Amino acid sequence: MHAKVVRAYMKDTIHTREFSINDYDAAVELWNRVEGLEIAEGDDKESVVRFLTRNPGLSRVATDGSVIVGVSLCGHDGRRGHIYHLAVDPRYQGVGLGKRLVQECFSGLRDAGIQRAIILVANDNPRGREFWRRCDWEELSGALAMGKDVLAASPSMTKHEGRRREGNER
Numbered sequence: 684m685h686a687k688v689v690r691a692y693m694k695d696t697i698h699t700r701e702f703s704i705n706d707y708d709a710a711v712e713l714w715n716r717v718e719g720l721e722i723a724e725g726d727d728k729e730s731v732v733r734f735l736t737r738n739p740g741l742s743r744v745a746t747d748g749s750v751i752v753g754v755s756l757c758g759h760d761g762r763r764g765h766i767y768h769l770a771v772d773p774r775y776q777g778v779g780l781g782k783r784l785v786q787e788c789f790s791g792l793r794d795a796g797i798q799r800a801i802i803l804v805a806n807d808n809p810r811g812r813e814f815w816r817r818c819d820w821e822e823l824s825g826a827l828a829m830g831k832d833v834l835a836a837s838p839s840m841t842k843h844e845g846r847r848r849e850g851n852e853r
């Protein structure tokens with residue numbers, strides 16, 4: 684482990700706080716720099732503003748001085764909690780920061796009355812998977828993660844919409 688990071692940890696210059704939209708550029712820079720994460724639709728600034736507004740106080744950053752060294756996006760839909768894009772600067776990995784950010788996300792989810800959280804880990808991210816396992820997350824072997832683009836799905840493709848159109852035409 685990097686000696687400077689250990690010293691920063693020992694001297695307590697590493698802190699955590701709520702993710703603010705002002706941290707967005709630094710977060711994107713970190714997400715691009717670590718292995719195992721992919722920036723995708725929903726990660727543009729406008730979407731992240733919307734996410735933070737819907738989930739106030741749940742997303743976290745870790746800082747060393749003024750530098751962002753860890754990020755986690757956290758939210759819930761009223762039923763399940765979700766943690767996205769957990770990342771720790773490679774120079775700061777292995778000192779417990781990832782675990783600390785997740786614990787803080789959990790604290791917020793508990794306060795919001797959420798009982799269970801879900802994450803998606805890419806198949807080609809064995810290090811990420813190991814981290815979650817070590818933090819006692821269980822693999823959902825009976826479930827398959829699926830997705831579909833909302834914008835690409837034409838409304839006229841849905842049965843419901845089709846029936847409504849037929850009704851209007853009569």
Ligand SMILES: CC(C)(COP(=O)(O)OP(=O)(O)OC[C@H]1O[C@@H](n2cnc3c(N)ncnc32)[C@H](O)[C@@H]1OP(=O)(O)O)[C@@H](O)C(=O)NCCC(=O)NCCS
Pocket residue numbers: 717718719720768769770771772775776777778779780781782783802803804805808809810811813814815817818
């Ligand atoms: C995954 C990640 C956030 C972990 O952050 P971190 O600060 O290094 O993790 P921590 O130091 O808090 O480790 C917590 C526990 O996980 C273990 N762990 C972390 N990385 C591990 C690895 N690659 N292999 C095995 N165990 C690991 C630690 O040993 C520690 O175990 P302990 O609590 O029993 O001591 C960091 O490696 C990262 O940013 N990876 C790239 C992005 C990524 O993959 N994010 C997850 C997307 S799903």
